[in-house]
Amino acid sequence: SEHAGPEWxxxxxxxxxxxxxxxxxxxxxxxxxxxxxxxxxxxxxxCAALIDTDAGELLAISVHLKCCGGAGSEEDLTRIxxxxxxxxxxxxxxxxxxxxxxxxxxDFNLVGSRAPLEVMARGLGVGGDDMxxxxxxxxxxxxxxxxxxxxxxxxxxxxxxxxYDDSRSELVDAYMLNxxxxxxxxxERLGLERDDSKASDHLPMVVDLVRLD
Numbered sequence: 291s292e293h294a295g296p297e298w299x300x301x302x303x304x305x306x307x308x309x310x311x312x313x314x315x316x317x318x319x320x321x322x323x324x325x326x327x328x329x330x331x332x333x334x335x336x337c338a339a340l341i342d343t344d345a346g347e348l349l350a351i352s353v354h355l356k357c358c359g360g361a362g363s364e365e366d367l368t369r370i371x372x373x374x375x376x377x378x379x380x381x382x383x384x385x386x387x388x389x390x391x392x393x394x395x396x397d398f399n400l401v402g403s404r405a406p407l408e409v410m411a412r413g414l415g416v417g418g419d420d421m422x423x424x425x426x427x428x429x430x431x432x433x434x435x436x437x438x439x440x441x442x443x444x445x446x447x448x449x450x451x452x453x454y455d456d457s458r459s460e461l462v463d464a465y466m467l468n469x470x471x472x473x474x475x476x477x478e479r480l481g482l483e484r485d486d487s488k489a490s491d492h493l494p495m496v497v498d499l500v501r502l503d
Contacts, residue, residue: 301339309353321338321339349391356399422456438468460500463497466496
């Protein structure tokens, strides 16, 4: 309310979880847990909302999967289990709202295998097709990194993803915003400062989708 005004609706079930959905459209249903809690006293870091948009119903899921580990590690197996839970949740909502578009976005923490992304996308499209991952290159650069922490021992990487059903929606534009790589002319034209994207170690992801039907 302080920063966006009353025309926005917010679904923010648990501030400890750090996942939320904000929209200018009416929220039809709020789902506080799209996956089981992360342990004793730790909330599940995923939430979902069914939104009534101008293009029809949209099921939006905000996620933050388990961090760390390598391929086949305990952390990686946890991410796969979380992806299975989210996939099952979406299938359950689709039984009640079969025409709803689906978007899953957030920090997938793919520092191990690609399996969590593939498991989460599996069979959720029309006709049982898998959902697609949006290609989000950095604006003004040729990289696809989504995470940058200049103080970290780890180099920049692609941790953040957005999944959508390309049989229902057309991807018309997509990019990551890293103000540190833009020219002075571009920053001035956009009304941005050089260090704006340093507000988080995760870069803002911008994706434009148009419903096909």
